[in-house]
Amino acid sequence: MANLAGTAPASALPAAWSSQPLLTIEGLTVDFSGVQVIRGIDLTVARGESIGIVGESGSGKSVTWLAALGLLPRTATVSGSIRLDGEELRGAAAMRLDRIRGGRVAMIFQDPSSALNPVIRIGRQVGEVLARHQGLSGSSIRAEAKRLFELVGLPDAGRRFDAYPHELSGGQNQRVMIATALAGKPDVLVADEPTTALDATIQAQILDLLTTVRRETGMALVLISHDLGVVSETCERIMVMYGGLVVETAPSESIFASPRHPYTQGLLAALPPFEGALRRLIPIEGQVPEPATMPPGCPFAPRCPQRMAVCEVTIPPLAQTEAGRFSACIAGPATEAQQPLKLKTSVLA
Amino acid sequence: MTASILDLHGISRSYSTRQGLFGKKVPVHAVDEVSLSLKEGQTLALVGESGSGKSTTGRIALGLERPNSGYVLFRGTELPAADTPAWRRMRAQMQMIYQDPLAALDRRLSIIDQVREPLDIHDIGSASKRNNKALAMLDAVGLNASHATSLPYQLSGGQRQRAVLARALIMQPALLVCDEPVSALDVSIQAQVVNVLMDLQKELRLSLLFISHDLKVVRQVSQRMAVMYLGRIVEFGETHLLLSSPTHPYTKALVSAVPVAGRRTRERIILKGEPPNPAARPTGCAFHPRCAIARPECVRVSPTFSTLPDGRSVACHAVHTNPPTKEVGS
Ligand SMILES: Nc1ncnc2c1ncn2[C@@H]1O[C@H](COP(=O)(O)OP(=O)(O)OP(=O)(O)O)[C@@H](O)[C@H]1O
Numbered sequence A: 001m002a003n004l005a006g007t008a009p010a011s012a013l014p015a016a017w018s019s020q021p022l023l024t025i026e027g028l029t030v031d032f033s034g035v036q037v038i039r040g041i042d043l044t045v046a047r048g049e050s051i052g053i054v055g056e057s058g059s060g061k062s063v064t065w066l067a068a069l070g071l072l073p074r075t076a077t078v079s080g081s082i083r084l085d086g087e088e089l090r091g092a093a094a095m096r097l098d099r100i101r102g103g104r105v106a107m108i109f110q111d112p113s114s115a116l117n118p119v120i121r122i123g124r125q126v127g128e129v130l131a132r133h134q135g136l137s138g139s140s141i142r143a144e145a146k147r148l149f150e151l152v153g154l155p156d157a158g159r160r161f162d163a164y165p166h167e168l169s170g171g172q173n174q175r176v177m178i179a180t181a182l183a184g185k186p187d188v189l190v191a192d193e194p195t196t197a198l199d200a201t202i203q204a205q206i207l208d209l210l211t212t213v214r215r216e217t218g219m220a221l222v223l224i225s226h227d228l229g230v231v232s233e234t235c236e237r238i239m240v241m242y243g244g245l246v247v248e249t250a251p252s253e254s255i256f257a258s259p260r261h262p263y264t265q266g267l268l269a270a271l272p273p274f275e276g277a278l279r280r281l282i283p284i285e286g287q288v289p290e291p292a293t294m295p296p297g298c299p300f301a302p303r304c305p306q307r308m309a310v311c312e313v314t315i316p317p318l319a320q321t322e323a324g325r326f327s328a329c330i331a332g333p334a335t336e337a338q339q340p341l342k343l344k345t346s347v348l349a
Numbered sequence B: 001m002t003a004s005i006l007d008l009h010g011i012s013r014s015y016s017t018r019q020g021l022f023g024k025k026v027p028v029h030a031v032d033e034v035s036l037s038l039k040e041g042q043t044l045a046l047v048g049e050s051g052s053g054k055s056t057t058g059r060i061a062l063g064l065e066r067p068n069s070g071y072v073l074f075r076g077t078e079l080p081a082a083d084t085p086a087w088r089r090m091r092a093q094m095q096m097i098y099q100d101p102l103a104a105l106d107r108r109l110s111i112i113d114q115v116r117e118p119l120d121i122h123d124i125g126s127a128s129k130r131n132n133k134a135l136a137m138l139d140a141v142g143l144n145a146s147h148a149t150s151l152p153y154q155l156s157g158g159q160r161q162r163a164v165l166a167r168a169l170i171m172q173p174a175l176l177v178c179d180e181p182v183s184a185l186d187v188s189i190q191a192q193v194v195n196v197l198m199d200l201q202k203e204l205r206l207s208l209l210f211i212s213h214d215l216k217v218v219r220q221v222s223q224r225m226a227v228m229y230l231g232r233i234v235e236f237g238e239t240h241l242l243l244s245s246p247t248h249p250y251t252k253a254l255v256s257a258v259p260v261a262g263r264r265t266r267e268r269i270i271l272k273g274e275p276p277n278p279a280a281r282p283t284g285c286a287f288h289p290r291c292a293i294a295r296p297e298c299v300r301v302s303p304t305f306s307t308l309p310d311g312r313s314v315a316c317h318a319v320h321t322n323p324p325t326k327e328v329g330s
């Protein structure tokens, strides 16, 4: 199923970059004490590509990438394969993973408090990455750290070097984390909600910066965000997760114009409008199923307005609906046309 | 006329930071002469540049931090000094929800214990009643019994934020200061939490000081909003007016940069120039190094507020001298 995720449009990439995927995840599952929270994920990330990952809170967006980087606690059981340029990362030695993390693959974490050490000055935290992964030392560390802080728009970069995280605002700490992630000159940057604490103007600057770095260095960007606007403006391809599965993947323009999966449709309908009349927001009815009590069929079935009897017994596979688009829904491409009878036969076929 | 529940009068707060171990101390003016008022049962949104002093203002509003000058009135009474019995009594009616949900929760306690904790501390009701109340509150924010028994790290980011919200609401406060309360939530849960907040506001006449970067949510929840830039308020007025026809050049840039899913309909204004530095505040109008329509006086003279016919206040020289009905800049 590795072909499912597709690759970035060739036009967006310099010709020299191979079309071979940089990072490949196959059949990834994660269990926490016997409860499966990631239930089989396949995806590929090509050099220079930008993938946006959206999905319900608790759907496994963060855990997928923590698993890929070997960052989950011991209580987690990971299976499947994660390959970086052909090298298997699952089960790799801790020392080896340590070298890769922060270097070839960097991650910006969702919780600033778990990523920045409160008792170490921020300049030293960035400096450690520069020393480890860039081999810099002494005054060149300070100069490079200052350059990175300026790059992410941290005001008064020179002086901030000696600040502790608590002396910075939420958004300033978030930019320190982005600078730290970029310090290792990664091939893949996994950014988990990197701009939630930033105002719209700085958010736009940071997203532009990530896109520029991507274009200039061929860094691949995996952007996890609940803000559909953010991924829409930054990413070429969108992956929608629900209940530990990928339920839809499509190029950015088409998914927002015509979402195929009923969950994606619900997600877009719940978005507060920025123009036009105010109305009460329309949440998706019901709650996300708990991993321990996941329905046997389609994970979205208990909340789906288009549910049919068959949905409750079969997990719909991610199937191509049209070129470059995949949706895991039994109602399939005909959701707009509402032809459940015809669909049932196609499931049986 | 609705009475105001919270009034900030010319509050300022500065911190000192030093460069290097032996460097000299430099003051950082985090909040500078900010005045605001929040009407009972309403929502006032505080938006603006990251680092412009919104969280500091929120902490000062609750008396968690003292302003260097200015004062805060809660229902017309000045806030007592922090950690005095009088302050603690008043504090029970005011709650805060912080930006970072993981830092706000105790890592070793189950969610239900933490949500029930304020009731335990204030000894409200019997033990079983407290538990039921905590469960009901969790249910109201969309968390179930199995979430209740989880530890914070076992929940996703969005689930944690709802736990924090439940804990803040369980004492039925009159005033809730929310610092980025829905930024960690995905949109469908965000819609639930926003609806919950608005329903509770109606039912309990809850007043909200709502700090947020998400202008789409701000549009949904607030009647009035204040835009901050480098410690000062630059525009203040009815939310729908500020969002549909922003007047201050910073507000314009901010509104234009709101990311939209699908095709964007308006041109994004990209701000140029140095990011603002509170330790070296530009002279005159602090926005002048990045303002496309700055004029000579902007470098020298700090603009004062002028009131437009639609009731909003704007601190900008260009607005002063233009007929207020005309759009400023381009
Ligand atoms: N250490 C852990 N132990 C047990 N369960 C966990 C652990 N970490 C995560 N989970 C569970 O795994 C599931 C996926 O969590 P994850 O953090 O990946 O969600 P997410 O999609 O990133 O959500 P959000 O948008 O809220 O950040 C959730 O049900 C969560 O409760």
Ligand SMILES: Nc1ncnc2c1ncn2[C@@H]1O[C@H](COP(=O)(O)OP(=O)(O)OP(=O)(O)O)[C@@H](O)[C@H]1O
Binding pocket: A166, A167, A168, A169, A170, A171, A172, A197, A198, A199, B015, B016, B017, B028, B029, B030, B049, B050, B051, B052, B053, B054, B055, B056, B057, B278
């Ligand atoms: N304890 C402190 N010591 C020194 N400086 C501080 C301290 N707390 C805040 N500051 C500074 O005061 C300014 C305002 O910070 P504040 O946290 O109020 O900003 P904010 O508007 O909430 O920003 P954000 O949107 O990024 O959360 C920032 O420049 C910050 O660096």
Ligand code: SF4
Binding pocket: A261, A262, A263, A298, A299, A300, A301, A302, A304, A305, A306, A307, A308, A311, A316, A328, A329, A330, A331, A332
């Ligand atoms: S498979 Fe059935 S329940 Fe699942 S999303 Fe499609 S229609 Fe809804």
Ligand code: SF4
Binding pocket: B248, B249, B250, B285, B286, B287, B288, B289, B291, B292, B293, B294, B295, B298, B303, B315, B316, B317, B318, B319
């Ligand atoms: S006062 Fe001058 S510099 Fe400041 S926002 Fe207005 S026009 Fe721009």
Ligand SMILES: [Mg+2]
Binding pocket: A061, A062, A063, A110, A192, B156, B157
């Ligand atoms: Mg997450």
Ligand SMILES: [Mg+2]
Binding pocket: A169, A170, A171, B054, B055, B056, B099, B179
């Ligand atoms: Mg803040």
